[in-house]
Amino acid sequence: MSNTIYIGYEFQVKPLQPGVEILIAELGYAGFESFVETENGVSAYIQKEEWREGILNDIQILTSNEFVITYSFKDIEQVNWNAEWEKNFNPIVVDNACAVRAPFHEKFDTEYDIIIEPKMSFGTGHHETTHMMIQHILNSDLKDKSVLDMGCGTGVLAILAEMKGAKPLDAIDIDNWCYLNSLENVERNNCSHITVLEGDASLLNGKKYDVIIANINRNILLKDLGTYATCLNEKGMLLLSGFYNTDIPVIQEACEKYMLKFEEKLERNNWVSLKFLN
Numbered sequence: 001m002s003n004t005i006y007i008g009y010e011f012q013v014k015p016l017q018p019g020v021e022i023l024i025a026e027l028g029y030a031g032f033e034s035f036v037e038t039e040n041g042v043s044a045y046i047q048k049e050e051w052r053e054g055i056l057n058d059i060q061i062l063t064s065n066e067f068v069i070t071y072s073f074k075d076i077e078q079v080n081w082n083a084e085w086e087k088n089f090n091p092i093v094v095d096n097a098c099a100v101r102a103p104f105h106e107k108f109d110t111e112y113d114i115i116i117e118p119k120m121s122f123g124t125g126h127h128e129t130t131h132m133m134i135q136h137i138l139n140s141d142l143k144d145k146s147v148l149d150m151g152c153g154t155g156v157l158a159i160l161a162e163m164k165g166a167k168p169l170d171a172i173d174i175d176n177w178c179y180l181n182s183l184e185n186v187e188r189n190n191c192s193h194i195t196v197l198e199g200d201a202s203l204l205n206g207k208k209y210d211v212i213i214a215n216i217n218r219n220i221l222l223k224d225l226g227t228y229a230t231c232l233n234e235k236g237m238l239l240l241s242g243f244y245n246t247d248i249p250v251i252q253e254a255c256e257k258y259m260l261k262f263e264e265k266l267e268r269n270n271w272v273s274l275k276f277l278n
Contacts, residue, residue: 001046005047005048005075006045006047006048006075007045007046007047007048007073007074007075007076008032008043008044008045008053008073008075008076009027009032009043009044009045009046009069009071009072009073010038010041010043010072011018011023011039011041011042011069011070011071011173012040012041012045012068012069012070012071013042013067013068013069015039015067016040016041016070016239016272017269018129018253018269018271019041019061019066019067019069020041020042020205020272021127021128021236021269022061022067023041023044023059023061023069023147024042025044026058026059026061027044027059029131029217030046030055030056030058030059030072030074030186031046031050031051031055032044032045032198033046033047033177035047038107041069045076047205047261048075048108056071056230057129058070059265068195076144076232077274079190081245087137089102090126091108091109092104092126092131092150093108094131094134095133095135095138096110097110097111097112097138098110098111098112098113098114098132098138098143099112099113099114100114100116100156100159101113101116102112102115102117102180102187103115103117104118105126106176112138112160112163112164114156114159114163114187115159115185115188115190116154116185117184117185117188118180124200127271128244128268128269128271129215129241129273130153130156130157130241131269132241132266132271132272132273133157133213133239133241133270133273134156134157134160135186135213135266135273136213136239136264136266136273136275137157137161137164137213138160138164139239140164141213142164142165142166142168142211143164143165143166144166145152145165145166145167145210145211146166146167146168146169146208146209146211146233147161147166147168147169147170147180147209147210147211147212147213148169148170148172148207148211148212148213148214148231149161149169149170149171149172149208149213150172150212150214150215150216150224150228151172151173151174151212151214151216151220151242152171152172152178152182153178153181153182153215154175154178154181154185155171155181155182155183155186155196156185157181157196157213157215158170158171158186158191158194158213159185159186159189159194161211162191162192162193162194163189165259166193166211167193168193168194168195169194169195170194170195170196170197170207170209171194171195171196171197171202172196172197172198172199172200172204173198174179174198174199174200177199179197179198182196183196194241200224201223201224201228202229204227204228204230207231208231208232208233209231209232209233209236210233210236210237211235211236211237211238211241212231212232212234212236212238212239213239213241214227214228214238214239214241214242215240215241215242215273216242217242217248218242218243218251221231221240221242221243221251222251222254224248225254225255225258226258229255229258229259229260229278232260232278233278234278235277235278236277237263237275237276237277237278238255238260238275238276238277238278239273239274239275239276240255240260240273240274240275241271241272241273241274243271243272244270244271244272245270245271245272246266247272248265248272248274251274252274255274255276259278260276260277260278261276261277261278262275262276263275263276263277
């Protein structure tokens, strides 16, 4: 990694929120690997060999009338990602019950203490969607429930679910870096009931779960909802996030097609998380 040449973009974003969150999400799907939020916006990094002319052409927020975004970019050699994370990753505590921290942070006096080495993976708990999913899990009885964490990122949600008594659990992500990072974090938190898999919804054929957690973007959720519904046990629970308040009608309509009943909504800074029951 140390000899890899990256291209670093410096984005200035007005207004900062939810502009930075939207921009990070869209850049992630374009191939950018790592992000550091700054006072005026965000720094984003992509391997030079993955970069191409016009890579920002599909970043929709750049053409939005609601935000003013300017940027510059340059080659960067030998980025020390661990040092960047250590400098910028602050611990969080959700509802005074669950702490998410890095190994170099001091332990919190909370019922659940999760140690995450996030590296380039999504899911430190800082993002609104992860924060709300943690809240859902904290408020759910998961003892001896089978759980799927789809799009697991760092594995933080599966780890919390096991701490809440769930077993067995599958944590799946299509991204190799997330897969490897989840394996590390599962081991780091002494979890023994989580199976980490690399792939997409095609891995779910024939599987059944009491609880399905899917914190992914709207389009993938809509594409895979039928699979989730098929895999959900009777009286099962589906937790969805990764989309905005304005997306609720289309998500809810799609869920109702599969006889999934809306139960609860959480909201943070225009991001939402929905709970459905089978």
